[in-house]
Amino acid sequence: MHVVRVVLAFLRVAALNELQYRANFVLQLIQSLLALGTGLVILALVFDQVTDLNGWTHPQILAVMGVHVMMGGLIQMVIQPNILQFMADIEEGTFDYVLTRPVDAQLLVSIRSFRIWQATDVLVGAVVLIIAVTRPGHAVEPATAMLFAASFLVGWAMLYSVWLILATTAFWFVHVDQIVDLLNGFYQAGRWPVGIYPGWLRHGLTFLVPLAYAITVPAEVLTSKVSAGAVAGAAAFAVVLVALARWFWRAGLRRYASASS
Amino acid sequence: MIDRLCALGAFYVQTIQIALARQLQHRAHNLLFVLGMVAEPLVYLAVWSTVARARGGQVAGYTGGKLAAYYIVWTLVRHMNIVFTPYGFEGRIRSGKMSGLLLLPLHPIHHDLADFAGLKLVTIVTWIPIALVLAIAFRPALDPGALQIFVFCVAIWGAFVVRSTFMWALGLLSFWTTRVAALFELYLAIELVLSGRLVPMSFLPAWTKTIAAWLPFQWAFAFPIESLVTPMAAGELLCGLAMQLVWICIGALLVSMVWRRAVRRYTAVGG
Numbered sequence: 305m306h307v308v309r310v311v312l313a314f315l316r317v318a319a320l321n322e323l324q325y326r327a328n329f330v331l332q333l334i335q336s337l338l339a340l341g342t343g344l345v346i347l348a349l350v351f352d353q354v355t356d357l358n359g360w361t362h363p364q365i366l367a368v369m370g371v372h373v374m375m376g377g378l379i380q381m382v383i384q385p386n387i388l389q390f391m392a393d394i395e396e397g398t399f400d401y402v403l404t405r406p407v408d409a410q411l412l413v414s415i416r417s418f419r420i421w422q423a424t425d426v427l428v429g430a431v432v433l434i435i436a437v438t439r440p441g442h443a444v445e446p447a448t449a450m451l452f453a454a455s456f457l458v459g460w461a462m463l464y465s466v467w468l469i470l471a472t473t474a475f476w477f478v479h480v481d482q483i484v485d486l487l488n489g490f491y492q493a494g495r496w497p498v499g500i501y502p503g504w505l506r507h508g509l510t511f512l513v514p515l516a517y518a519i520t521v522p523a524e525v526l527t528s529k530v531s532a533g534a535v536a537g538a539a540a541f542a543v544v545l546v547a548l549a550r551w552f553w554r555a556g557l558r559r560y561a562s563a564s565s
Numbered sequence: 566m567i568d569r570l571c572a573l574g575a576f577y578v579q580t581i582q583i584a585l586a587r588q589l590q591h592r593a594h595n596l597l598f599v600l601g602m603v604a605e606p607l608v609y610l611a612v613w614s615t616v617a618r619a620r621g622g623q624v625a626g627y628t629g630g631k632l633a634a635y636y637i638v639w640t641l642v643r644h645m646n647i648v649f650t651p652y653g654f655e656g657r658i659r660s661g662k663m664s665g666l667l668l669l670p671l672h673p674i675h676h677d678l679a680d681f682a683g684l685k686l687v688t689i690v691t692w693i694p695i696a697l698v699l700a701i702a703f704r705p706a707l708d709p710g711a712l713q714i715f716v717f718c719v720a721i722w723g724a725f726v727v728r729s730t731f732m733w734a735l736g737l738l739s740f741w742t743t744r745v746a747a748l749f750e751l752y753l754a755i756e757l758v759l760s761g762r763l764v765p766m767s768f769l770p771a772w773t774k775t776i777a778a779w780l781p782f783q784w785a786f787a788f789p790i791e792s793l794v795t796p797m798a799a800g801e802l803l804c805g806l807a808m809q810l811v812w813i814c815i816g817a818l819l820v821s822m823v824w825r826r827a828v829r830r831y832t833a834v835g836g
Contacts, residue, residue, distance in 0.1 A: 327744070334747045338754045345758055349768055350612060354619045357612070482597045489604035496608065500615045505607070 310407055311415050318418035332421040336377075336428045343369050343495065358500050360527075363436045365497070368523040370433030372495045375459065375519055377425025379491070383464055384484065385417040387471045391481050394474040400562050410553050414468070437526045444526065452525045455535045458542045459518030465542075465549035466513060472549075475556035487513065494519040517541060576671065577679045584683025595691045602643060603695065606636040609763070610703065625767040626795075630706025634794045635765055637699045638707075642789050643762070644688045645721045648729040649677040651736030651749050658739055658831075667828065674733055674820060678726070685725065709793050716802040720789040723809035727785040730816025737820070740827035761787025781812040 322328070347369070351362045360368070390413045393399040402412050437444055470483045494515035498506050510516035517538040524530035588595065613632050617624045627635065657663045666673040699705075709717070735752060738745045757763050759773065760782035766774060777783050788805045791797065797805075 331744075331747055335750055338750050342754055342757055342763070346612075346763060349764055350616055352770075353616050353624050353768075357619070358615050482594065482601070486597065486601045489601045492604055493608050493611075496612055501611045505611070 307411065310411070314415045315418060319420050322418075322420045329421050329424070333424045336373075336424040339425075340373065340428050340432065343373070358497065360497055360499075363439070364523070364527045364529075366436035367433055367526055368497055368519060369495055370429050370431075370436050371456070371519050371523045373429030373432060374426050375429075375456070375463070375494075376491060377422050377427075377429060378460060379463060379467075380425065381419050381422035383414075383467050384488075385419050386414050387467050388481070388484065389413070389417050390471055391474050391484075394560075395478060397562055399560065403557075403560075409557065410468075410550065414464070433526070448525065448528070451532060451535055452522055455517075455522040455525050455538060458535070458539050459514070459522055462514040462538075462542045462545050463518050465545040468549045469545075469552050472552050472556040475559045491515070497523070514541070514545070573671070573675065576675065577682075580676060580679035581683040581686070584680045585686060588684050588687040595687060599640075599644070599688060599691045599695055603640060603699070606639045606643070609639075610636040613764070613768075625765070627765060627767070628706060630704060631794060633703040634705035634707040635790055637696055637703065637705050638790045638793055639762070640696065640699070641689070641692050642721060642724060642786055644692060645685060645725045645789070646728050646762075646785060647684075647688075648681055648725065648732050649736070651732050651739070652746065654736035654739035655743055655745075659743075663831065667831070672821075672824070674729070674824075677733070678729055681729065682725070707794065710796075712799055712802060713793055713797065716806060717789060717793040719806060720792050720809065723806060723813065724785040724789045727781055727809055727812045727816060730813060730820050731781055731785075734816065734819040734823050737823045737827045740830050756782045759783065760785060761790065765791075781816065784809045784812050 347362065347365060350357060350365075355361070357365060390399070393402065393413075402409055405412055467487060470487065471480070473483075474480045490509070490513045493501070493505075493509055493513075497520045498509045498516040499520070501509060506516070521530060521534060521538050525535065610632060613624060613627070614629050617627065617629050617632060622628060624632075654663075657666070666676075669676075735749065738748065759769075759777040759780055766777065766783055766787045769777070784805070788809070792802055792805060
């Protein structure tokens with residue numbers, strides 16, 4: 305319960321901070337809509353040429369895009385700002401202050417800053433997803449919706465772990481902010497089902513930057529392309545990744561020698 | 566007149582040398598930077614290769630090999646398209662740096678052009694090994710003639726100047742209001758679709774191509790790539806270079822017009 309209280313307190317402060325700048329909401333919304341617009345343009349161009357892409361129909365790919373936009377919004381909202389602040393703290397030596405707090409350090413570095421206006425992406429993505437999966441006469445079963453929610457959470461946990469693992473290398477290399485651009489670059493690949501990528505790239509996107517599990521699998525759940533078994537497999541992999549991230553984080557902490565004198 | 570041109574030339578040489586020296590300090594950073602930008606074209610390549618396969622080998626005149634060639638050359642042209650960002654003007658105004666630039670006896674766009682040209686020399690060298698790896702992985706169908714190679718080498722610099730002038734003119738809007746980010750985003754989104762960055766121009770519907778014909782975007786992106794990737798007649802190639810020149814003139818005119826008004830509006834910040 306204590307953990308929940310801490311998270312809520314930080315969330316409240318972040319929200320109050322951002323609510324001062326309400327015009328940014330409109331700006332963020334315009335950005336989200338423009339990104340959506342270009343996404344829809346590519347889909348229109350592709351499906352102008354073919355009726356299905358590697359077995360995925362237009363609405364099914366739209367569902368992948370919806371999940372991709374939602375998950376991307378969550379990364380920008382929760383993961384990226386915290387990771388950036390962590391990296392800055394390591395460089396400047398202010399990470400010392402994190403360690404002096406009576407809260408678990410990994411928890412603290414993961415909840416310190418939120419960019420709430422990025423929620424526009426989550427919203428836009430959700431709308432796209434709903435439009436993509438609701439066909440007349442084809443209601444989404446509650447069980448399917450639950451399974452989707454579960455696989456979405458599992459995917460989020462995996463992406464968080466990968467971000468944290470890469471950021472943790474800062475304990476050794478200090479200057480690693482380049483990985484944020486690299487991860488964001490690779491994230492763009494998740495807009496399409498990973499099946500379209502050639503073998504080596506597909507394996508990389510599945511196991512190194514687990515976009516397959518984070519985006520394709522949830523979309524497959526909603527479009528009935530996958531069984532509950534695959535979701536269980538993804539969950540098992542997520543547990544491994546979360547544990548790995550935790551272990552690596554502790555190893556990094558032991559290595560930390562502070563940057564200040 | 567001749568003296569002034571010589572002085573300008575010397576300024577360019579000096580600024581390019583400084584930019585080179587500065588950029589060469591960060592070799593690992595450069596490599597990661599170039600590498601990070603490979604993700605975008607690889608995604609496009611994967612999608613359109615899948616489409617080409619589904620259509621029995623080709624899409625709008627592009628086979629799998631030609632698509633690979635397009636998106637590998639794309640990576641270099643994308644680098645040539647990196648210029649001083651319109652978002653940067655807000656910072657220059659807010660921090661007061663613009664006041665210093667205004668005191669120079671030279672139009673400040675020259676500094677940006679020379680500075681970024683210096684960076685380009687480094688990125689071109691960094692790009693070569695990455696392009697070789699991509700070529701081994703994706704087997705591009707590339708068979709340009711001597712004239713095509715020559716035109717390509719000129720056109721990538723033409724592309725750089727075309728985009729520089731238009732981005733500069735756009736950035737100057739920051740002198741009037743600091744809430745221009747939404748406008749920049751819209752401009753960049755339109756540019757993405759109509760420049761050839763998202764897809765080769767021949768993939769676009771006819772009406773979109775008509776719109777694109779009246780805009781500078783394709784001359785800064787699609788044309789340099791196509792000059793190397795698609796077989797083109799000598800006349801077409803030279804016509805393309807001429808179009809780049811036309812757009813450079815329009816861009817320069819735009820910059821000088823907006824600049825004169827912007828400077829009059831300028832009130833310094835900082836101190």
